[in-house]
Amino acid sequence: MARQMTGAQMVVQALKDQGVEVVFGYPGGAVLPIYDAIFQQNDIRHILVRHEQGAIHMAEGYARSTGKVGVALVTSGPGATNAVTGLTDALLDSIPLVVLSGQVPTFMIGTDGFQEADTVGITRPCTKHNWLVKDTAKLSEVMHQAFHVAKSGRPGPVLIDIPKDVQFATADYTELPAARTAHYQPRTTGDAAQIARMVEMMETAERPLFYTGGGVINSGPRASQLLREFVAETGFPITSTLMGLGSYPASGQNWLGMLGMHGLYEANLAMHGCDLMLNIGARFDDRITGRIPDFSPKSKKVHVDIDPSSINKVIRTDVGIVGDVAEVLTEALRQWRARGSKVNKEGLAKWWAQINEWRAVKCLTYKNSTTVIKPQYALERLEALTKGMDRYITTEVGQHQMWAAQFLGFEDPNRWMTSGGLGTMGYGLPASIGVQIAHPKSLVINVAGEASWLMNMQEMGTAMQFRAPVKQFILNNERLGMVRQWQELLHGERYSQSWSESLPDFVKLAEAFGCKGIKCDNPKDLDDAIMEMIRYDGPVIFDCLVEKHENCFPMIPSGKPHNEMLLGDAETQGVIKAGGAVLV
Amino acid sequence: MSALNIKKGSTSHSAYELRDPNAPVIESHTLAVVVDNESGVLARVIGLFSGRGYNIESLTVAETDHASHRSRITIVTTGTPQVIEHIKSLLERMVPVHEVHDLTVEGPSVQRELALLKVAGKGEHRIEALRLAEIFRANVVDSTLESFVFEMTGTPVKIDAFADLMRPLGLVEIARTGVAALARGV
Numbered sequence: 072m073a074r075q076m077t078g079a080q081m082v083v084q085a086l087k088d089q090g091v092e093v094v095f096g097y098p099g100g101a102v103l104p105i106y107d108a109i110f111q112q113n114d115i116r117h118i119l120v121r122h123e124q125g126a127i128h129m130a131e132g133y134a135r136s137t138g139k140v141g142v143a144l145v146t147s148g149p150g151a152t153n154a155v156t157g158l159t160d161a162l163l164d165s166i167p168l169v170v171l172s173g174q175v176p177t178f179m180i181g182t183d184g185f186q187e188a189d190t191v192g193i194t195r196p197c198t199k200h201n202w203l204v205k206d207t208a209k210l211s212e213v214m215h216q217a218f219h220v221a222k223s224g225r226p227g228p229v230l231i232d233i234p235k236d237v238q239f240a241t242a243d244y245t246e247l248p249a250a251r252t253a254h255y256q257p258r259t260t261g262d263a264a265q266i267a268r269m270v271e272m273m274e275t276a277e278r279p280l281f282y283t284g285g286g287v288i289n290s291g292p293r294a295s296q297l298l299r300e301f302v303a304e305t306g307f308p309i310t311s312t313l314m315g316l317g318s319y320p321a322s323g324q325n326w327l328g329m330l331g332m333h334g335l336y337e338a339n340l341a342m343h344g345c346d347l348m349l350n351i352g353a354r355f356d357d358r359i360t361g362r363i364p365d366f367s368p369k370s371k372k373v374h375v376d377i378d379p380s381s382i383n384k385v386i387r388t389d390v391g392i393v394g395d396v397a398e399v400l401t402e403a404l405r406q407w408r409a410r411g412s413k414v415n416k417e418g419l420a421k422w423w424a425q426i427n428e429w430r431a432v433k434c435l436t437y438k439n440s441t442t443v444i445k446p447q448y449a450l451e452r453l454e455a456l457t458k459g460m461d462r463y464i465t466t467e468v469g470q471h472q473m474w475a476a477q478f479l480g481f482e483d484p485n486r487w488m489t490s491g492g493l494g495t496m497g498y499g500l501p502a503s504i505g506v507q508i509a510h511p512k513s514l515v516i517n518v519a520g521e522a523s524w525l526m527n528m529q530e531m532g533t534a535m536q537f538r539a540p541v542k543q544f545i546l547n548n549e550r551l552g553m554v555r556q557w558q559e560l561l562h563g564e565r566y567s568q569s570w571s572e573s574l575p576d577f578v579k580l581a582e583a584f585g586c587k588g589i590k591c592d593n594p595k596d597l598d599d600a601i602m603e604m605i606r607y608d609g610p611v612i613f614d615c616l617v618e619k620h621e622n623c624f625p626m627i628p629s630g631k632p633h634n635e636m637l638l639g640d641a642e643t644q645g646v647i648k649a650g651g652a653v654l655v
Numbered sequence: 656m657s658a659l660n661i662k663k664g665s666t667s668h669s670a671y672e673l674r675d676p677n678a679p680v681i682e683s684h685t686l687a688v689v690v691d692n693e694s695g696v697l698a699r700v701i702g703l704f705s706g707r708g709y710n711i712e713s714l715t716v717a718e719t720d721h722a723s724h725r726s727r728i729t730i731v732t733t734g735t736p737q738v739i740e741h742i743k744s745l746l747e748r749m750v751p752v753h754e755v756h757d758l759t760v761e762g763p764s765v766q767r768e769l770a771l772l773k774v775a776g777k778g779e780h781r782i783e784a785l786r787l788a789e790i791f792r793a794n795v796v797d798s799t800l801e802s803f804v805f806e807m808t809g810t811p812v813k814i815d816a817f818a819d820l821m822r823p824l825g826l827v828e829i830a831r832t833g834v835a836a837l838a839r840g841v
Binding site for chain 1: 698706747748
């Protein structure tokens with residue numbers, strides 16, 4: 072007694088069965104039947120975006136702040152191609168998304184029809200998997216499989232391309248339990264023998280270090296909890312990638328801060344000097360490793376990753392453990408405790424003494440000003456005034472993103488949404504809306520640069536329409552700050568095209584959208600202005616005019632190892648050799 | 656002024672040297688990949704190689720189990736051991752991939768390729784071509800008064816050797832299937 076329904080109804084039914092509450096999308100000719108089905112129900116909320124890229128980033132923000140799968144719906148052709156950047160972003164950051172795209176009817180595929188694009192061809196390299204469904208009878212099962220693939224193993228975006236005639240035609244609906252997913256079952260349990268090797272190494276290591284990443288957050292809250300227990304009981308220091316911030320609290324005693332190109336001095340030197348590196352759910356990204364041959368030369372490396380292809384991809388590891396972080400940590404903790412919770416206390420004490428020397432450098436020190444707002448100061452104040460609040464932070468990409476990672480403290484996972492792998496300018500505003508839709512009562516702030524923010528500013532319309540009171544905290548230096556910084560360090564201070572000319576008046580722009588605009592250019596007024604932003608019940612565009620030529624430090628120059636990082640007051644001219652200039 | 660001194664052709668560099676400059680030897684491996692026979696699966700596999708700059712020396716694909724819609728892709732690829740391992744794990748994590756076998760390391764295997772060679776010539780050349788074909792156990796599958804088409808099956812090396820011999824005798828055209836391979840024994 073299978074239920075008969077149209078393809079469009081199947082889409083909606085499958086979304087309901089998967090527990091989907093919100094879909095971010097934009098209608099068009101090839102998805103009209105699905106929009107018709109959405110119109111005739113009240114269970115799934117549709118958020119109408121202003122550009123399909125915005126829909127994907129909103130779904131990403133939604134997914135990252137909830138741990139659920141984000142869903143977006145776009146039309147064929149330009150709708151699908153506009154989604155490509157977001158899909159790639161989600162692929163690189165391992166964010167589970169299901170994206171549905173319309174397609175021209177099956178009998179027109181290949182004719183260069185109106186709004187036809189080879190969507191599965193275009194999105195093949197930027198999705199974890201994708202499907203072109205040519206038969207309505209298969210549609211509901213593919214929908215269920217898509218959710219399974221998106222969230223299983225290493226999460227990622229998947230896309231289903233649905234021709235219009237498939238949406239209209241009728242067939243039997245495959246109920247969720249009947250959908251075949253057995254074939255794709257990535258391994259989640261780590262090899263106990265390998266975990267035993269890791270535990271043994273932890274007992275004797277003199278200079279151990281936890282290096283954690285987004286995998287801890289993707290594994291779920293239990294992984295963060297286990298990590299905290301492990302750190303507390305071992306007393307090991309811990310650092311994290313940009314993607315992993317919040318899995319261990321920034322206020323935690325053993326926290327060294329973020330590592331990497333703009334990571335903290337103590338974190339990077341600990342990476343360089345450790346004798347046991349415990350990589351939990353990170354992937355040795357090039358922002359982290361610097362020069363590969365000089366990367367942490369004296370350490371044994373343990374790598375826990377759910378994706379076997381991440382292990383030994385970039386850095387040779389001594390112990391590779393394929394598995395889900397929470398499962399591996401559970402077993403590792405069990406073994407370690409069963410063997411008597413041993414650590415090398417003497418070595419560890421010396422190691423902490425060394426780390427505390429590095430900490431004493433206070434690498435985030437900057438020269439403050441009484442007349443100009445320093446971007447670091449703006450973020451320090453934002454942190455001080457919002458600390459302890461039910462707060463979510465998104466960012467755009469560039470200097471402000473790195474400063475936010477350095478100066479804002481994250482106490483919990485899923486509170487920090489930033490485009491890590493792809494570095495997508497224009498991510499933060501739509502992502503903040505997606506977060507706010509998921510958490511309507513929380514304070515959601517997008518820390519932005521003015522140039523990034525302009526890339527998807529049309530989404531303020533979405534924020535207004537759906538009453539998402541997102542706060543757009545724009546550190547406006549009238550520059551493409553990070554580009555300008557690299558031009559200063561690498562290209563003889565020739566600032567080619569890196570300033571923001573003809574910027575809009577952000578306060579008037581806010582008024583034009585019907586929201587609140589705040590402008591602040593004086594450090595003395597900053598606290599009041601930030602409080603005004605927080606208190607306002609609705610979206611705010613905060614134009615924070617900051618020092619125009621501030622550089623983001625510390626910085627590991629391209630092609631340099633961790634122990635050759637630049638600090639704020641360092642002489643920076645000529646430090647990057649010609650060989651490093653070719654790197655990004 | 657070329658202050659950056661970027662070598663020609665080096666603009667395709669990725670962010671950092673991902674491959675060890677003192678890399679160990681480049682090895683050739685034969686991989687057998689069992690996949691769902693669904694549209695786009697070949698593009699997915701090939702895209703994995705092209706997208707990451709890995710080599711495909713030879714590629715053979717056909718449906719091998721009609722009932723369960725399975726195809727077998729045989730790929731000969733080259734790279735350092737680290738690259739080969741990476742390729743295998745990338746293949747294994749793909750959704751439509753069921754099995755990945757590295758026939759080069761999993762034990763002895765048989766590898767065969769089929770080739771068709773068109774050789775045109777008269778007189779002594781023609782007789783010599785036929786004589787060599789017999790030695791190599793190539794069959795004549797088409798003949799005119801001035802040409803033969805030989806069919807031969809063998810390892811890629813054997814086909815190379817035969818093609819080299821045919822070249823001075825009037826080799827016009829050659830078509831090869833790429834390698835199909837199976838592990839020996841059960």
